[in-house]
Amino acid sequence: MQLSDYEAFPTQLPVVVEDELFLYPFMISPIFLSNQKDIDAATMAMENNSLLFVTSSISGKEGERGFDAMYKVGVVGSIMRKVHLPDGRVKILFQGLSRAKIVEAVEGEINEAMIDTVELEPYNELKTNALMDILRGKIKKLSSLNSNIPADLLRTIEENDEPNRIADLVSSMLKLDKEVAYKLYIELNIEKRLLALIDVITSEIEAAKIQKEIRTKVHSKIEQTNKEYFLKEQLKEIQHELGIDTQREEEISNFREKIEALKPHMHEDAFKEISKQLERFARMHPESADANVLQTYLEWVLDLPFGKFTKQNLSVEKVAQELDKDHYSLEKPKERIVEFFSVRELASLRGLKQKETNGAILCFAGPPGVGKTSLANSIATALGRPLVRIALGGLEDVNELRGHRRTYVGAMPGRLVQGLIEGKSMDPVIVLDEIDKVGRSMRGDPTAALLEILDPEQNVKYRDYYLNFNIDLSKAIFIATANEVGRIPAPLRDRMEFIGLNSYTPREKFEIARRYLIPQETKKHALRTSEVSISDKALKVLISDYTREAGVRNLRRRIADLMRKSARRLLEDRSLNKISITKKNLEKFTDKKVFEISPVHPEPQVGVVNGLAWTAVGGDVLTVEAIKIKGKGGLQLTGKLGDVMKESVRIAHSVVKILIDEHKLPISPSIIPHTINEKEERIELDASEVYKRYDLHIHVPEGATPKDGPSAGIAMVSAIASVLSEKKIDNKIAMTGEVTLTGNVLPIGGLKEKLIAAYTAGVKRALIPLKNYERDMDEIPEEVIDAVKIIPVKTIDDVLKEIFVD
Template structure:
């Protein structure tokens, strides 16, 4: 193809803009077109059988298809082939013919302009030949340094005599930046263009020489390093053959230096043991198995923080502030903790070492989620000491606690020593978590090891099997946690001060959620307080109907659920500025309610009594039902009752029989069925016949739930008395108390939770044992005392007088 085969210039041509490559005349190259204006321009050129103008876009204007975005000088050429690609692009094979210039932009789509051909100027042949000779020489030098330059391209430049063609070939070979390539391309004076190329190639040659020189130096350095490495390895092998190991000598010297550093803080037996093992290591062959064991032993020993103690000063006010800051309620536990540290601070101020509190080990006991571990965290923070948590749950092997003897493969120190290493001080706050779940097996009894750890008379010389010397644990603040005190062996329990942490009341949970849980969860879920809120009523419903637990873990999870849904809504709909959870929309966010509190009956009934029960997740109102059936005086018990509760029912039955016999429970004549003979004679049977001629069936609803305990004694007696006498029981009354055969009412436990449940169920009057009335009322929340009339009772007659209508 030649220009003469097409229309004369200047002429209007479609324009394709190229973002990356810079094209030169006489090049045949594929061009991939992805933008629609470029595809339209190529299509127009082919349909009109015209030439195409390819121009390069200016830096920073890539992707734009306007006259301002392209360089005015480009390549005029023809499309040899056009192919549509599967990915939607179009590939054209473009042959450059001549340099062209935009003379006048033409409006319309695709991009078009009036294009003129740039003619080559005349030049001094001698000068140009001399420059071409220099250029060819430089290219030969460059090709020797740069292996990426194709040999056939160098050969073409050598054999060609047309200066402009050579200039284009050299420019394409150099991969210049667009600005520099365009600057050379637009030079109409061939002499200037060749001089520019010579300068560029000379610079590249110098850069490559420097690069090669640096590369050579680096290579020599690497060779030298490798040589030194091999020589050192050979030297090591020679030293091994001779029995000399300098590295090992250096390690042993370092161990000896560390031993001297910690010597002032070691007991005499500890120093002797470490020195003895260090001397043994120095005498051993480095490849022996014992040497590896001793090496590991010494590494563990020198990681121990001998002589290192926390810098924090004991300040009782700071402890109290930290406890109040992190925990709501829990007044008695917090008071006892402050007392414990008050004694220690006073002893420090007066310079006394032996104090009552030195050996006191606190044990927080209570159901899950009430804040036992959290209290330990607050103590550590207040004392400015590191916290180490040792999980004892499921621990069966005593060696896990005391350490393995060094004769075992993989032996290591026990968890106590590892805890000190982790804390990097000898006086951390160490939490012995789940101390009630330590197991006893054929591998030993870990609780026996805990006796030595927690006994103040012994833990000053605690011996770890692995270390094989005594360490002082008296500076460690041990805090144990447990769910069930009954599972802790008595000797171990005797060494600890038990602080009972009861389950939270609904009002306490409300305040904890408002002050701590909601602000903490807002941070975790990247929500702002102005984006999410929950009403007081909705929060109380969440506590009462969606969670039933002693602590607040499930409550935290439910609050997190609400916030996750809120976060999703805010993301999906940017128009939502604030989400407020109230009682109406709570089911939409939290789902169906899970729990319902038992509510008392609306009307008094015969044989139906409200009892009060304690559960692991709080109190509940437990209804006791009784019916009588004509029979022979037998009693049937149902409702998944435990042995103690069955005994309480039998005691209650016997007590009511005595009351009927003594006339303290009046039985109407009409209640007792008469025999035919009694009807003929017009006689009525004695009151005692009521429990001889009827069978009694006692039932506690929710039969799938196991129930046990003695505190339902007076409740069962009231139900039996009600059904025999056919007197209704006050539906506003609830009761709890253990009953003896003589009719006395004995005290019970869990009164706080039981009366809170009574208050929630709508009870107006609660009957409790007098002993509980004297000692436990101060623990009750104010709202319970204000709404429930609490009546102390000592004998069953008082109970029946208050309950039966």
């Protein structure tokens, strides 16, 4: 079909835009139409038996059908066939006839335009033929490198002498970018067009060479890999037939790779020891007894985090923020922790070595549940370091810390090395929990090993028996916890700085419960804050009547009880939206009350005095009772008293005798025993006869509970003085302090816990040693000071002036 069969140009023709293909005049190509304008244009051409103008969309404007989104030069041709597809598209078979261009656009429902053919420029035949020969040579070379070029296309190029036709064929074969193809297509000068094509083909040849080289290398590598694979598989099969285990060789190879990777981060002695054991393992028969021991050893040591340290810089400000965020009260402990890390940060800023600034190891000492371990957690979080907890309670075997020697199956490294592996870092925060409960047995003394671990001068080269090489523990931060400092061996105590965490006051417990415990337990029990509420009064009763502790651990359990019962009620009664726990309905949610500290006796009594004691779970009020029985001045003690308290009673007895003899403790004549002579005359005896003619029985109730401590002296003196003088002691007074034979009152420890116990029991006045009053009053909570009158006493005379009532 020829153009002459249609109307003369220029003429108005429908326009179709192709988004994917770039068409040339000689091509017969299927075109798939999905845009309605294109479909209408093709339909119009078929119905009118007219030509169709096909052009390409401009790059980046695919899908648009405006004249500004299409190239102005394209192909004019006819539609040979038109088919409607099931998916709504239309397929046409288009035959290109000639280059054409848009002369004038006609906008409408169907894209139409005045189309005119494009006249090519005349050319120099001799020069053009020379360029075509070069082009054919380049094409042949490209076809030798690229197998995708069809052979019939090469023949057409060889046999055809029309330069524009050959240029179109080559352009279509190269699959050029749309913009590049269009620039070549609109070039009317054939010589320029052929030169541009030669440049493009030259670039294609270079790219094809590189691709072929890469393919050759890849193919060779694949062949080599396949060859090695098949050889290895054959070797495995042969070894299997011979009964040789190949898995062991792979393990040894993996061990070697790990050792080489860790070599830059470990000391030379460590590398030598591990390499030596690996070589032994490689030479050893896999069935031998030592093979498993060595394999376990290699697995342990290669799990050590050699060279791994946390990257976060030390920030005192962040430590302080984290401590305040996680803990209410505890002002002095938090201040001391911040000071400890201030030294480290300052040393780091000034480039000092850590060894030069290492101070004592921190040890948090205090009753259970007051936040010792949680403080360590906050420190680890603030420093961005992993936390490793090593429980030392009941530890008797030194090998648990030092590691077991590799002389038997089941040997393993010590807990410190295991902690480093667990923390995956060489500078974790290591918490030595319950360091006061380390035992000692025939298997060694673990505290001796702890001396090396906690000494900054020695732990740089800490040797674990299992590893058999030195590791550096100096980068780790050690924090110990203890309930009773006195149970820690003296050499170990010398390496520590103790931060005391005392009992919480009821107000502090209330704030901790409100801020931390209730929100945490609400979340743990899948409840929303809007579903459960605990009134302030109910919470105060829960603290005062249902918990028995210095800390808040039992309080947390009680709150958890409330949450569990609340969750159950919400499930059983779906109509409930909220459960309110008040002082009135608290008993429905909890068990019976537990009174930690009984209220003081309601009335003053003779021989009954309130003593203040310190226990591992906080302070307590101990009632000391004394009675006199006719006898010979004997002394009987009950209540399971310890040796120290027994001595206190004997000292107190002697002190009271001196007070009576010196007439500092008046004795009523009616109390003094008398005798009758032979003439039946009544003879009054000296006041000292009161303690000679009466036996005393001293008792501290709750006899099944062991009691001991150096702070019951003045309470014992008061009880004995009261019973011998028959004077009543104020029931609202409590006391603590040790007494000497000369009547001086000695200072005591645990003052804060004791005064909190007095406050809880309803005591109005408390007698304490003068030295404690001078140095320890800043530790006493304000609410205790406001409620209890604290009276300092220096001698036993000061005590006797305060205790008796008329």
